[in-house]
Amino acid sequence: MPPWPITIGGVVAIAAANAGGTSQDLKTGYLVGATPVRQQIGLIIGVLAASFAIGGTLLLMNKGLERYTPVVIPIQITQLPEGVRVEAQTYTHAGKNYVLVNSLGSSEVPDGKYLYDPGTQRIEIQWIQGIGGERAPAPQARLMATVINGILTQRLPWRLVLLGVFLVIGIECLGVRSLSFAVGRTFRSRRRWRCLRADCCVGSSSAVRRKRAVPRVKLAPALCIRAD
Secondary structure: OOOHHHHHHHHHHHHHHHHHHHHHHHHHHHHHOOOHHHHHHHHHHHHHHHHHHHHHHHHHHHHHHOEEEEEEEEOEOOEOOOOEEEEEEEEEEOOEEEEEEEEOOOOOOOOEEEEEEOOOOEEEEEEEOOOOOOOOOOOOOHHHHHHHHHHHHOOOOHHHHHHHHHHHHHHHHOOOOHHHHHHOOOOOOOOEEEEOOOOOEEOOOHHHHHHHOOOOEEOOOOOEEEEO
16 A cells, blocks of 8 residues: 555644644633734743653653663674664763664564674674663554554454444434544533533623623533533
């Protein structure tokens, strides 16, 4: 199967997800009196702060959990097996210089990073990364992998697919939007929300209502019910 159908499907899915997220953000911001410019500034600040915080945490976690395991794999650095390549000519570990090699898809060397000793002409140490190893396995996109592998091999798990179809049909028959239910969002009534508590509200200011003609939206930490 050529790769272009998956590529087109990925582009369409990402575009649809971004469009849905943007429309939800703008709608919510309109209700609470925000402007698109301020929303975008807040998103940029949040993305930058999260990127530095999460990126630094992952780097420290990977460094703290990494380990070096002794192995013995004789290979010739001048004639590397298929799937093995040199990543760095000089890599210092425990006061000794090695050649850092990476193996991926090789039939002779298991996947991973290794330290090759030019003196003994063999791999002596396996460098096991912290994230992706046994102590901190990386998250796997098993849902997308199952769908893609099922499409490529024409062996989709039809029981799960049909279960999802019937769940969507049942949810739609109850009058609930299946997309909102799937992403865990609160459901918006066709007309307005009626809350169990009326003392907690947003957008009830008369100035805001006159300026944007926004209907009164009541929010409460308690359970809300809707009235058609």
